[in-house]
Amino acid sequence: MSDYKVKILEITNVTHDVRILKLEKPKGFSFTPGQAADVAINKPDYVEQKRPFTFTGLNDWDYLEFIIKIYNDHNGVTKEIGNLKAGDELIISDPWGSIQYKGEGIFIAGGAGVTPFIAIIRNLNSENKIGNNKLIFGNKMESDIILKDEFEKMLNKNFRNILSDEKVEGYANGFITEEFLKSFVDDFNKTFYICGPPSMMEALEKQLANLKVDASAIVKEEF
Numbered sequence: 001m002s003d004y005k006v007k008i009l010e011i012t013n014v015t016h017d018v019r020i021l022k023l024e025k026p027k028g029f030s031f032t033p034g035q036a037a038d039v040a041i042n043k044p045d046y047v048e049q050k051r052p053f054t055f056t057g058l059n060d061w062d063y064l065e066f067i068i069k070i071y072n073d074h075n076g077v078t079k080e081i082g083n084l085k086a087g088d089e090l091i092i093s094d095p096w097g098s099i100q101y102k103g104e105g106i107f108i109a110g111g112a113g114v115t116p117f118i119a120i121i122r123n124l125n126s127e128n129k130i131g132n133n134k135l136i137f138g139n140k141m142e143s144d145i146i147l148k149d150e151f152e153k154m155l156n157k158n159f160r161n162i163l164s165d166e167k168v169e170g171y172a173n174g175f176i177t178e179e180f181l182k183s184f185v186d187d188f189n190k191t192f193y194i195c196g197p198p199s200m201m202e203a204l205e206k207q208l209a210n211l212k213v214d215a216s217a218i219v220k221e222e223f
């Protein structure tokens with residue numbers, strides 16, 4: 001595995017606790033949409049602290065992009081990423097990861113677990129291959145939804161939000177249930193792509209098994 005030092009070109013806010021980092025792209029660097037890299041901050045106290053983040057841009061962009069949720073409640077790496085500025089450096093590994101597009105299906109994400117699907121759905125959109133792919137995006141509050149407008153544009157009616165901690169008109173409320181899945185998914189003989197925190201993944205895998213989705217039809221990554 002190689003390591004690459006890359007300069008941060010720009011940092012912008014996408015929600016109250018999520019940042020978009022635009023980075024220099026090493027010459028010849030390429031990844032498959034859905035893949036991540038081990039990332040460290042190039043500062044003495046942080047170079048050894050690697051954390052995985054997903055490439056959310058497209059391979060033909062001339063820069064790399066990460067979309068990173070900042071956890072300010074403890075002194076981890078993301079808190080320090082929240083303090084970085086353009087000109088600071090990250091060290092990134094070669095790409096790796098288990099999420100890859102395997103055909104039309106249903107993407108189900110919780111919070112920052114949507115990042116692998118950002119790259120995949122953007123890539124499908126750029127190739128005019130969105131088809132009947134669907135995205136279910138679970139968040140606590142409406143203000144937590146990452147790239148809502150872009151997903152609405154790309155997926156239209158095939159984008160469904162569910163909020164666990166807030167009742168807002170036009171959004172489903174609560175956690176994802178089998179009933180909720182049945183109300184949105186017309187064909188369970190498709191590939192299911194799931195990515196989110198462990199508790200959500202566990203619940204979803206049980207629900208999908210009850211709905212007769214074969215484990216081999218599930219592509220997953222735990223965040």
Ligand SMILES: Cc1cc2nc3c(=O)[nH]c(=O)nc-3n(C[C@H](O)[C@H](O)[C@H](O)COP(=O)(O)OP(=O)(O)OC[C@H]3O[C@@H](n4cnc5c(N)ncnc54)[C@H](O)[C@@H]3O)c2cc1C
Binds near residue numbers: 067
């Ligand atoms: C393949 C993969 C791809 C990913 N891609 C992305 C992505 O694109 N974007 C994104 O936002 N996230 C992504 N993640 C999740 C991301 O890696 C984590 O959010 C990140 O590693 C958190 O790092 P951290 O150092 O801030 O916190 P942690 O690693 O959780 O914690 C650092 C230290 O703090 C301790 N700690 C944890 N919680 C608390 C607490 N509440 N109070 C006190 N101490 C605590 C821990 O025990 C640990 O010692 C991905 C994860 C995986 C597996």
